[in-house]
Amino acid sequence: MAIEKKKPIMTNQDHPTSDFLTIVVIENKKEQMTVGEIKHALHERGFGILMAIAAIPICLPVPVPPGYTTIFSVPLFIFSIQMILGMREPWLPAWIEKKRIKRSTLEKIITKANPWLKRIENRMQPRMTYISVHTWERLIGFFSFVFAMSIALPLPLTNFPPGCGILIMSLGLLNKDGLTILIGMLIGTIGIGFVMILLVMIWMGLSLPSFY
Numbered sequence: 001m002a003i004e005k006k007k008p009i010m011t012n013q014d015h016p017t018s019d020f021l022t023i024v025v026i027e028n029k030k031e032q033m034t035v036g037e038i039k040h041a042l043h044e045r046g047f048g049i050l051m052a053i054a055a056i057p058i059c060l061p062v063p064v065p066p067g068y069t070t071i072f073s074v075p076l077f078i079f080s081i082q083m084i085l086g087m088r089e090p091w092l093p094a095w096i097e098k099k100r101i102k103r104s105t106l107e108k109i110i111t112k113a114n115p116w117l118k119r120i121e122n123r124m125q126p127r128m129t130y131i132s133v134h135t136w137e138r139l140i141g142f143f144s145f146v147f148a149m150s151i152a153l154p155l156p157l158t159n160f161p162p163g164c165g166i167l168i169m170s171l172g173l174l175n176k177d178g179l180t181i182l183i184g185m186l187i188g189t190i191g192i193g194f195v196m197i198l199l200v201m202i203w204m205g206l207s208l209p210s211f212y
Contacts, residue, residue: 017052017174018117025106033106036097039090047137050090051079051144052170056113058151058163069159073152076144076166083141086134120171120180128178136181140169147188150195158198161191 024041039050054075079090147162165188172180 016118016121017049017171018114018121020049021053021110022114025103025110031103032100033103034097035092035099035101038101039092039097046088047079047083047090047140048170048173051076051140052167052174054079055163055167055170056117057109058159059167060109060112069163070152070154073148076148076151080141080144080148083137084145085141086138117171120168121175124172124175124177124180126176127180129176131178133173133176136173136178139185140173140181143169143185143188146192150192153195155195155198158191158195161194162188164188165191 024038038053054072058069058072075092075096078092078096082091144166147166150162151159153159165184165186168184168187169181170184172178172182172184
């Protein structure tokens with residue numbers, strides 16, 4: 001008599017980030033979700049998933065209204081400071097937790113982001129695991145704080161590379177992939193270099209390229 005093997009139960013922690021985001025939105029039947037509800041649904045994944053969620057809208061190659069990226073820089077500042085301080089769990093002020101987001105808006109963001117999130121995830125594996133997750137969090141917090149300053153600037157092309165850097169670092173943290181974290185730091189730092197050149201040009205009164 002053949003013994004049927006039970007399939008291992010897949011926990012939230014076992015799901016790739018791209019699938020996990022989809023599950024959270026699908027399982028919620030409300031037309032609107034508060035930021036606090038999203039945070040509690042993703043709680044066990046800690047800072048990595050929350051930083052990724054805040055960075056995804058910045059990385060999407062779609063036209064956005066002025067000040068859009070500045071809004072998303074606020075949670076990035078909050079989380080990065082907490083990571084630098086070594087806090088074990090994310091915290092948000094009550095006024096941010098009460099903010100409501102349409103479920104349809106979340107679905108659109110996740111639908112656009114998932115294909116290339118999966119491409120990044122497929123290339124990741126545990127690497128440089130001798131460095132503790134807590135140490136990585138502090139390093140990511142420092143770099144994310146610097147990158148968030150660039151994202152907050154109301155200037156074109158100053159937010160995409162730093163935003164991608166934060167997203168890649170966050171995915172690397174979630175997958176315990178130190179090499180991916182370092183790549184994210186490099187991409188964001190290159191973006192900061194571009195911002196510095198741009199600010200120097202503005203300070204010197206030089207004409208900006210025609211696409212500005």
